[in-house]
Amino acid sequence: MTAAQQSTRTATVTKPGDREIHIERIFDAPRERVFAVFTDPELIPQWYGPRGTAPEVVEMDVATGGDWKFVMHNDDGSTTSFRGTYREVTPPERIVQTFEWDGMPGHVAVETAVFEDLGDGRTKVVTTTLFHTTEERDGMLGSGMEGGMNETYQRLDELLERLAGEA
Amino acid sequence: MTAAQQSTRTATVTKPGDREIHIERIFDAPRERVFAVFTDPELIPQWYGPRGTAPEVVEMDVATGGDWKFVMHNDDGSTTSFRGTYREVTPPERIVQTFEWDGMPGHVAVETAVFEDLGDGRTKVVTTTLFHTTEERDGMLGSGMEGGMNETYQRLDELLERLAGEA
Numbered sequence: 064m065t066a067a068q069q070s071t072r073t074a075t076v077t078k079p080g081d082r083e084i085h086i087e088r089i090f091d092a093p094r095e096r097v098f099a100v101f102t103d104p105e106l107i108p109q110w111y112g113p114r115g116t117a118p119e120v121v122e123m124d125v126a127t128g129g130d131w132k133f134v135m136h137n138d139d140g141s142t143t144s145f146r147g148t149y150r151e152v153t154p155p156e157r158i159v160q161t162f163e164w165d166g167m168p169g170h171v172a173v174e175t176a177v178f179e180d181l182g183d184g185r186t187k188v189v190t191t192t193l194f195h196t197t198e199e200r201d202g203m204l205g206s207g208m209e210g211g212m213n214e215t216y217q218r219l220d221e222l223l224e225r226l227a228g229e230a
Numbered sequence: 231m232t233a234a235q236q237s238t239r240t241a242t243v244t245k246p247g248d249r250e251i252h253i254e255r256i257f258d259a260p261r262e263r264v265f266a267v268f269t270d271p272e273l274i275p276q277w278y279g280p281r282g283t284a285p286e287v288v289e290m291d292v293a294t295g296g297d298w299k300f301v302m303h304n305d306d307g308s309t310t311s312f313r314g315t316y317r318e319v320t321p322p323e324r325i326v327q328t329f330e331w332d333g334m335p336g337h338v339a340v341e342t343a344v345f346e347d348l349g350d351g352r353t354k355v356v357t358t359t360l361f362h363t364t365e366e367r368d369g370m371l372g373s374g375m376e377g378g379m380n381e382t383y384q385r386l387d388e389l390l391e392r393l394a395g396e397a
Contacts, residue, residue, distance in 0.1 A: 127335065127336075128332070128335035128336075147336070148330070148335050148336040149335075149336065150335060150336030150337070151336075159336065160336065161336045161338055163315070165295070168294065168295035168315050168316075168317060169294075169295075169314070169315040169316065169317030169318075169326065169327060169328045169340070170317070171328055171338040171340075173336070173338075173362055193362055193363075195340055195360055195362060196360075
């Protein structure tokens with residue numbers, strides 16, 4: 064990876080309206096492969112979550128109405144988990160799912176991820192997360208989410224490079 | 231039950247804001263008993279849901295972070311289910327929980343139920359349901375919810391009368 068590429072590999076995070084987080088990130092891989100990495104339970108453990116966490120896929124039924132749950136095993140032996148339900152899965156374009164962290168049970172956001180084919184072998188992933196309240200949105204932003212997400216997406220870059228090498 | 235009592239036993243349903251449903255209903259029983267009926271898995275099958283449905287409590291962990299799931303067995307043999315997570319349980323005053331219907335998976339509302347002691351042996355239950363969008367709120371209102379809820383609350387009246395008779 065060159066320095067120029069590195070510099071573009073930071074997500075753009077904005078706050079449209081009072082209950083949303085909007086994230087854009089470009090990946091150097093074709094849309095089908097990026098979509099596959101988001102939806103393959105075998106690949107999730109290789110990239111999901113910041114460095115120092117080992118994600119375990121407990122449940123991942125990638126279809127409308129299916130549930131998902133990932134338990135994150137931290138280096139210090141502690142765990143935390145995320146779960147939700149798939150509302151829509153439209154390969155390779157769109158996933159709508161709920162998202163709930165076990166640290167704030169019953170606080171449920173809706174994440175819409177759109178996968179845009181940039182036509183040059185790259186893919187833009189646009190994620191919009193809708194919360195019930197402004198407080199929940201701002202709590203998520205204040206939790207260190209952005210740093211964790213950038214690390215997660217860097218791990219995803221690395222996985223996509225490995226998969227390209229294997230192809 | 232007299233005719234005068236009957237006429238007051240209809241819930242008041244209003245739509246404050248653009249994403250909420252607000253419901254008020256008075257029950258002729260003390261607050262502790264009304265709260266108990268909402269939170270006792272042994273009693274739920276005796277009142278939850280409109281007539282012609284037999285509710286089965288599949289899961290009901292009444293504590294912060296606990297999940298609940300009720301499967302409704304209809305007279306025609308079909309089933310539908312509701313589920314959610316308790317966000318707050320403060321006896322005998324307040325329950326905050328999520329609510330999701332299996333017919334629209336991933337569409338999650340937050341229900342806040344407040345139990346007001348009216349000081350004369352009666353209890354007002356005030357429920358506010360917050361949706362992610364106006365469309366979800368109006369979809370719920372258009373689903374026949376209000377009629378079903380009034381039947382449900384009439385069954386609850388009957389259960390409260392039976393429990394008062396036993397006491």
